Amino acid sequence: MTTRELKIKSVEYRKKILKYICNAGAGHTGGSLSIIDILNVLYNRVMNVSPDNFDDPGRDRYVQSKGHSVEALYVVLADKGFFPEEDLLTLCRYQSPYIGHPTRKVRGMEQNTGGLGHGLAICAGNALAAKKDGLPLRVYTVLGDGEMAEGSNWEALMMAAHYKLDNLCAVLDYNKQQITGANADVIGLEPIRKKIEAFGWAVCEVDGNDVEALTETLENLPIEQGKPSFVIAHTVKGKGISYMEGVLKWHHGVPSPGQYYAAINELDTAFQALTEEKIGV
Amino acid sequence: MEMVRTEAIPNLNVFSETLQSLAEQDRDILVVTSDSRGSGKLVPFGVRFPEQIVEVGIAEQNLVGVSAGLASMGKKVFAVSPACFLTARSLEQIKNDVAYSDNPVKLIGISAGVSYGALGSTHHSLHDFAVLRAIHNMTIVAPCDNFETAEAIRQAAAMTSPVYIRFGKKGMPLLDRSLDPDFQIGKGRTIRAGDDLTFIGAGETVLPCETAANLLAEKYGIKCRVISLHTIKPLDEKLILAAAANDRPVITVEEHSVHGGLGEAVASLLFQQGCRNKFKIVGLPDEYTVSGSQTEIFDHYGISGEGLAHTALALLQIKT
Numbered sequence: 001m002t003t004r005e006l007k008i009k010s011v012e013y014r015k016k017i018l019k020y021i022c023n024a025g026a027g028h029t030g031g032s033l034s035i036i037d038i039l040n041v042l043y044n045r046v047m048n049v050s051p052d053n054f055d056d057p058g059r060d061r062y063v064q065s066k067g068h069s070v071e072a073l074y075v076v077l078a079d080k081g082f083f084p085e086e087d088l089l090t091l092c093r094y095q096s097p098y099i100g101h102p103t104r105k106v107r108g109m110e111q112n113t114g115g116l117g118h119g120l121a122i123c124a125g126n127a128l129a130a131k132k133d134g135l136p137l138r139v140y141t142v143l144g145d146g147e148m149a150e151g152s153n154w155e156a157l158m159m160a161a162h163y164k165l166d167n168l169c170a171v172l173d174y175n176k177q178q179i180t181g182a183n184a185d186v187i188g189l190e191p192i193r194k195k196i197e198a199f200g201w202a203v204c205e206v207d208g209n210d211v212e213a214l215t216e217t218l219e220n221l222p223i224e225q226g227k228p229s230f231v232i233a234h235t236v237k238g239k240g241i242s243y244m245e246g247v248l249k250w251h252h253g254v255p256s257p258g259q260y261y262a263a264i265n266e267l268d269t270a271f272q273a274l275t276e277e278k279i280g281v
Numbered sequence: 282m283e284m285v286r287t288e289a290i291p292n293l294n295v296f297s298e299t300l301q302s303l304a305e306q307d308r309d310i311l312v313v314t315s316d317s318r319g320s321g322k323l324v325p326f327g328v329r330f331p332e333q334i335v336e337v338g339i340a341e342q343n344l345v346g347v348s349a350g351l352a353s354m355g356k357k358v359f360a361v362s363p364a365c366f367l368t369a370r371s372l373e374q375i376k377n378d379v380a381y382s383d384n385p386v387k388l389i390g391i392s393a394g395v396s397y398g399a400l401g402s403t404h405h406s407l408h409d410f411a412v413l414r415a416i417h418n419m420t421i422v423a424p425c426d427n428f429e430t431a432e433a434i435r436q437a438a439a440m441t442s443p444v445y446i447r448f449g450k451k452g453m454p455l456l457d458r459s460l461d462p463d464f465q466i467g468k469g470r471t472i473r474a475g476d477d478l479t480f481i482g483a484g485e486t487v488l489p490c491e492t493a494a495n496l497l498a499e500k501y502g503i504k505c506r507v508i509s510l511h512t513i514k515p516l517d518e519k520l521i522l523a524a525a526a527n528d529r530p531v532i533t534v535e536e537h538s539v540h541g542g543l544g545e546a547v548a549s550l551l552f553q554q555g556c557r558n559k560f561k562i563v564g565l566p567d568e569y570t571v572s573g574s575q576t577e578i579f580d581h582y583g584i585s586g587e588g589l590a591h592t593a594l595a596l597l598q599i600k601t
Binding site for chain 1: 332335337338340342343345346347348349350351352353354355356373374377378381382383384
């Protein structure tokens, strides 16, 4: 998929995220909009994961540690063909498998997550098993910035460096906000780069809402041989919707019908600009 | 009736030997430890199979999370840590990463119950049955002797769902196998037959049940049934109901809090099935646990041949 195609995908994904969150009347809107470009690049450019190879032990693995941004992952998995997109109309409904956090009841999900500080250790186990079996696959997780306060993450960081798991990549969706407010006001995580480097990981920083920059980074892993890779993806919570960007209430705010159409209008305009650009080329 | 044999090898040692024999035949067997290979008697395992042991350091949450990740890749993972830490510090990893995600990790709680004796409550696991019983998709096993331990470990290796196995480190004599020569996770074993009263124990409390049954037979001619209910979950309902069918007293005995463990599991079954046998739960009471060795703690709370005989006589309303 070309960079322009990825950009178009991101707009389409944002529209779908809003559609299904509004239909459900629930969801983690802001975080899904900040993570979506990372998932777009992982699933459409970087990872060898598809419905066709999902039972193949040699496939890459993705475990979403910040499980609450599941709506973004559902939209991408549906687009990949893991299940019919219209299934998402049942999101959070009685007896629906499509609940508010990742679950293996949904094809395409590797693990059940939702409690924070769990994904990295599981991925470290995946990566270690792959090394033991000589499988050339890579393992990816996306962490939330708020969840970096979980001590279990730091246990896993120590262990992954000790075992030189350079087939493991953690991406930090660093949108600088959590449910109570700015990370810096809740519990500061800076200097995050120095901390992760001190734990023995190779670290790089990237604009996490720029699919081109993400592609460049994620297609060139590991950052350093013999070390696990930590990508600090600087993102914007609510990215793509002007009235949501950086506004705390959209952590799990659901747009009203009027707000929904305003958001779709913005995204349609962005979509039009991209397609015209394509015709121009 | 065959008497209790006297060789006394800790179940812990048998666990380690069994794992080595399994690892020899199957390279997918992995042991994951949290600085616990010494206390788990796994040093020889590590020497023989350095590629099949993973050390994560003193980080029990990571122990279980990493084990889940290894198991999801097809490894047969034994996560080994003192029961007190494994089932408390890493409870959320057990609940989410193992049970809920259905990663078939074999959780091995070593030095369980009050095995650590005078090291105190930080090192006791009197809550593990209770918390794990309330988690869906979890099998709970407490083998009583070396035979049950070896079998439990072998069967766990082949299981495709999560299991927790806990045992102590004290030498345990082999109990009589003539009535029930086989071991199967999920099926309790009758160690001794008798119709006057039933003792139901698990793990290291089955031995004092046997001792009590001997005492009661010799001194009073009372014939007790002794059941090793090694699997706390799923409960062997058929065996328990059959034992209670004659309306004679039932005494459960566990190295666990009297709240939420073996005793309450059995009581719940009996009561809901309409059984109204005289019933007593013997375990660790809800109090600051007395200090002392495991044996002293057992004696203090009546988990001993004499203590249990006394409890039995009281239920049978026999004056001594």
